[in-house]
Amino acid sequence: MKNLYLFDICGTIYRSNTTFDFLEFYLKENKRFKLYRTIYKSFFWKIINRALRSWLHYDLTRTLALRFLKGTSYSELSKQAKLFTEVYLSQVRNIEIYNTIEHLISIDKSKVILVSATIDVVAEAVADSLHCEQYYSTALEYKDGVCTGKMVKDLLGNKCMFLNEQGILHQIKSFFTDDLTDTDVLEYSEIKNIVCYPKTQKRWIKLIAQKKWEVAMLEY
Template identity: 25%
Template sequence: MRKLYLFDFDGTLTYSDTMFLYLKFYNTTKFRIQFVKHIPLFILLKMNLLDAEKVKRSFISSILKGQSKSKIEKKSQQFFDQYYPDIFRENALEFIKNIDHSHTDCYIVSASLGIWVKPFAEKFKMNLIATQAEFKNDIFTGNFVGKNCNGAEKVNRIKEEIKDEKYDKSIAFGDTSGDQEMLNWANEGQFKFFH
């Protein structure tokens, strides 16, 4: 029986969102300054008066724009070394450890930037579908390639990735409204399964 497992990352497998954690780890001083500057945007976002993708891009860009791909990748590896396995829910790690990869294709489907989720995906022997950072001449432009991988975009990207692969069963795991479309699309949607 061939299975497809789709895991949201932040909050589903981890205890909290990795974006703030990673950006703070990347440059604490810059993070603090930019966080304060972005507070008005975060408030408007909470009131649903701003688009989440714009705020997210602005905040990530304010810290990482102009940085080289190699430095960001190096920092992502250090981030992994420091925070794995502490930020993960124990029962999620237990579940992942027991996956039979010979009959199962596994994907992390994340709105976070793939660049800092990648070391975790590799550790779990999973494919990665995530929001992609745009690099020009190996320098981060502050933009994303395509859309923020959230909501309906998660399903679009999954379909693009698996193309005509046939599975007997697909199971998705998520914990927020941004995962709802993915949970509905799969044969089985597990909400807050590891909580």
């Protein structure tokens, strides 16, 4: 029976790429990261990374950015992620969706799941802020409680396969996302809720027409 309500985090619950916004929040005084930030925001780097994501489903920018967390303890990252959620993310909520999650959790929290490619400490902090007991995210690697700067599980572009492995792919009543790479998950959702921003609107409209989907379109 389809009875689960799934929510993406980045761009959906918040108007934020929460992984990169967290890195910029936490590493704001790190000179090496500031230099890297200048590089990855350059036009030519974006072109290269976009090609890698399209052809190989590999985000070089993200992989290298996470290396800056190497040597930081899980407890420190967790503390900073909670502060980031309180100070920054609270200001960029998509209020309608945030309120929808709170309402669903108040009715039956067992049916609400956050599923996101954001890193684990951020997903955990977001879940805690919403009193949501279930979440799936990209997992960083830790050795003796210290981050290695690498990932042991990456949900970027892999949500459908992961949800299938968890045995819940066919139980999705409703899925909320803004991410075009979540198309495969939307196929399995009875109710499709798409958070649409101006930069992706044309692509969503084309995709919806091709799929002949009935969707709830939420514009921001």
